[in-house]
Amino acid sequence: MAHKICVIEGDGIGKEVVPASINVLEATGVDFEFIYAEAGDEVFEKTGKALPEETVEKALESDAVFFGAAGETAADVIVKLRQILKTYANVRPVKAYKGINCLRDDIDYVIVRENTEGLYKGLEAEIDEGITTATRVITRKACERIFKFAFELARDRKKQGKEGKVTCAHKANVLKVTDGLFKKVFYEVAEEYDDIKVEDYYIDAMNMYIITKPQVFDVVVTSNLFGDILSDGAAGTVGGLGLAPSANIGDEHGLFEPVHGSAPDIAGKGIANPTATILSGVLMLRYLKEFEAADKIEKALEEVLAAGLTTPDLGGKLNTFQMAEEVAKRVEK
Amino acid sequence: MAHKICVIEGDGIGKEVVPASINVLEATGVDFEFIYAEAGDEVFEKTGKALPEETVEKALESDAVFFGAAGETAADVIVKLRQILKTYANVRPVKAYKGINCLRDDIDYVIVRENTEGLYKGLEAEIDEGITTATRVITRKACERIFKFAFELARDRKKQGKEGKVTCAHKANVLKVTDGLFKKVFYEVAEEYDDIKVEDYYIDAMNMYIITKPQVFDVVVTSNLFGDILSDGAAGTVGGLGLAPSANIGDEHGLFEPVHGSAPDIAGKGIANPTATILSGVLMLRYLKEFEAADKIEKALEEVLAAGLTTPDLGGKLNTFQMAEEVAKRVEK
Ligand SMILES: CC(C)[C@H](C(=O)O)[C@@H](O)C(=O)O
Ligand SMILES: CC(C)[C@H](C(=O)O)[C@@H](O)C(=O)O
Numbered sequence: 001m002a003h004k005i006c007v008i009e010g011d012g013i014g015k016e017v018v019p020a021s022i023n024v025l026e027a028t029g030v031d032f033e034f035i036y037a038e039a040g041d042e043v044f045e046k047t048g049k050a051l052p053e054e055t056v057e058k059a060l061e062s063d064a065v066f067f068g069a070a071g072e073t074a075a076d077v078i079v080k081l082r083q084i085l086k087t088y089a090n091v092r093p094v095k096a097y098k099g100i101n102c103l104r105d106d107i108d109y110v111i112v113r114e115n116t117e118g119l120y121k122g123l124e125a126e127i128d129e130g131i132t133t134a135t136r137v138i139t140r141k142a143c144e145r146i147f148k149f150a151f152e153l154a155r156d157r158k159k160q161g162k163e164g165k166v167t168c169a170h171k172a173n174v175l176k177v178t179d180g181l182f183k184k185v186f187y188e189v190a191e192e193y194d195d196i197k198v199e200d201y202y203i204d205a206m207n208m209y210i211i212t213k214p215q216v217f218d219v220v221v222t223s224n225l226f227g228d229i230l231s232d233g234a235a236g237t238v239g240g241l242g243l244a245p246s247a248n249i250g251d252e253h254g255l256f257e258p259v260h261g262s263a264p265d266i267a268g269k270g271i272a273n274p275t276a277t278i279l280s281g282v283l284m285l286r287y288l289k290e291f292e293a294a295d296k297i298e299k300a301l302e303e304v305l306a307a308g309l310t311t312p313d314l315g316g317k318l319n320t321f322q323m324a325e326e327v328a329k330r331v332e333k
Numbered sequence: 334m335a336h337k338i339c340v341i342e343g344d345g346i347g348k349e350v351v352p353a354s355i356n357v358l359e360a361t362g363v364d365f366e367f368i369y370a371e372a373g374d375e376v377f378e379k380t381g382k383a384l385p386e387e388t389v390e391k392a393l394e395s396d397a398v399f400f401g402a403a404g405e406t407a408a409d410v411i412v413k414l415r416q417i418l419k420t421y422a423n424v425r426p427v428k429a430y431k432g433i434n435c436l437r438d439d440i441d442y443v444i445v446r447e448n449t450e451g452l453y454k455g456l457e458a459e460i461d462e463g464i465t466t467a468t469r470v471i472t473r474k475a476c477e478r479i480f481k482f483a484f485e486l487a488r489d490r491k492k493q494g495k496e497g498k499v500t501c502a503h504k505a506n507v508l509k510v511t512d513g514l515f516k517k518v519f520y521e522v523a524e525e526y527d528d529i530k531v532e533d534y535y536i537d538a539m540n541m542y543i544i545t546k547p548q549v550f551d552v553v554v555t556s557n558l559f560g561d562i563l564s565d566g567a568a569g570t571v572g573g574l575g576l577a578p579s580a581n582i583g584d585e586h587g588l589f590e591p592v593h594g595s596a597p598d599i600a601g602k603g604i605a606n607p608t609a610t611i612l613s614g615v616l617m618l619r620y621l622k623e624f625e626a627a628d629k630i631e632k633a634l635e636e637v638l639a640a641g642l643t644t645p646d647l648g649g650k651l652n653t654f655q656m657a658e659e660v661a662k663r664v665e666k
Pocket of ligand 2: 204407412592
């Protein structure tokens with residue numbers, strides 16, 4: 001049966017990188033049924049809603065959501081979608097590809113970001129004039145769930161020859177209650193996985209280590225906003241946001257999106273790098289258990305990057321669709 | 334009159350890098366009166382107090398505090414001292430020195446971290462079993478104060494030939510109330526400084542830009558925890574924490590400390606890099622308006638680093654005191 005995919009191109013370069021990546025997905029021969037839905041600034045201007053009901057319904061009844069980018073309304077679209085779809089794990093691979101200007105060529109780890117709580121709960125208030133608060137929420141339940149996810153991922157990766165290690169990043173020295181719980185539950189869950197190595201660092205130190213020793217990491221797990229900040233830094237060490245994909249995974253839904261935004265400065269020029277979105281498609285294929293198709297695309301993309309058949313941001317001369325076409329051609333072979 | 338300096342060596346390598354750096358300070362011929370005080374794990378084990386009353390008194394009645402590092406109790410010592418001394422601006426220069434392995438050789442900016450509120454307020458609670466919260470506080474008053482500080486710093490730097498730009502990092506797309514206020518006040522204060530350029534980025538993007546375009550920054554201003562995370566990453570781009578100094582500045586007090594911790598793994602071996610502490614001494618001298626002495630030390634240190642007369646972490650063969658001695662010798666000349 002065809003995989004039913006809810007496609008949300010969104011704003012700006014979302015309208016370019018998503019169709020280009022869909023060409024690549026289709027080249028695999030996997031059977032897809034694409035259902036299109038709207039979200040972001042454009043539909044907000046038309047209807048007053050950045051995330052229309054209809055889009056939510058389509059997302060909920062699909063096997064997966066393939067998302068591009070939203071503009072100013074990004075937070076209202078993507079944070080809400082993650083909540084509605086209960087995708088509690090935000091998975092962000094950090095990998096050095098040949099042909100890309102990376103800090104080192106042996107970087108290959110995954111950041112697992114808790115995706116439902118922390119400072120993303122939306123609990124803010126103006127207590128008095130000029131006095132504002134935001135409430136950071138950390139619960140045992142969400143901690144257990146995300147750590148189990150991280151350890152299972154480390155086990156999967158170990159089977160593929162990786163080290164089998166989970167690194168927890170927190171700020172338990174200052175946030176003694178919330179991150180105290182986070183760290184405590186981490187080591188509790190770790191006990192169920194004695195085949196996997198563990199370590200923990202303060203988030204500030206961790207943010208340095210992704211620069212000074214990125215090669216030592218395998219799976220890095222952290223809370224919502226820390227993961228947001230850390231993963232952009234990590235992307236910077238392996239070629240930037242043009243190459244950074246992400247998967248939002250829950251028990252019932254999956255949402256796949258490039259880490260970058262709608263990039264209004266280059267939107268419409270056809271020069272956006274489709275790599276992050278193509279790689280998000282690879283993550284989607286693995287989620288759909290289409291492992292062979294996923295490997296095919298990743299291999300084809302590796303060839304294209306190594307050959308310099310890229311968009312200008314990576315030093316190449318191709319436009320978005322041409323670069324995707326180079327990948328698609330190699331997938332079809 | 335002699336400058337009265339409260340010296341807190343603290344734990345671990347604090348006991349090595351601080352005395353070594355004091356040798357350098359004394360080589361300038363500036364008149365100091367050093368008053369020693371205890372804080373950290375060791376005094377906690379002896380007395381049950383990580384930050385004894387007596388230390389606080391000595392800190393309060395000195396012209397400046399020169400701090401090394403604390404171990405497990407670091408948060409209880411340093412966060413409290415910052416609060417007690419009302420040092421609202423945490424100033425962290427990020428500079429590429431010759432002879433050091435940096436991402437680029439033209440990195441030269443300063444991170445100004447708000448030092449009194451945000452998630453460092455200590456407002457945490459266990460609401461119910463396994464449900465914890467921390468309250469992030471952002472106030473107009475603290476925002477105005479830190480932004481003015483940042484703009485004044487940019488003006489000072491402009492006089493010395495720097496670009497004259499302040500970059501504000503926040504997460505106003507998600508933290509619409511707290512960082513909405515932060516961003517709003519930033520642009521209000523900016524209006525009083527029309528000689529200074531301004532820009533703002535989301536903290537996640539900013540954490541990538543310190544890697545992908547660090548050369549474009551001059552003064553970067555952000556909230557407490559964001560500054561904590563960002564400054565360690567930034568340190569990683571210019572040689573690591575062994576070289577990262579900091580100044581905590583208030584209207585009445587100044588506290589100067591390396592960004593690194595007590596490093597129990599190398600404590601007692603005499604191999605700790607004194608650079609971060611020597612540079613913190615340079616910041617202290619500038620605070621005390623001893624500009625000539627400050628410049629002398631910085632120049633001497635630059636020579637020593639460029640000549641590779643360093644501790645092993647930077648590839649040299651000297652121990653902590655020998656490296657400091659090389660700096661002191663050049664200061665005396
Ligand atoms: C657009 C924004 C709300 C989002 C986030 O903060 O999660 C983005 O930065 C990301 O990392 O996916
Ligand atoms: C030790 C710790 C409490 C401190 C902080 O979080 O501010 C440190 O990381 C720093 O950056 O000075």
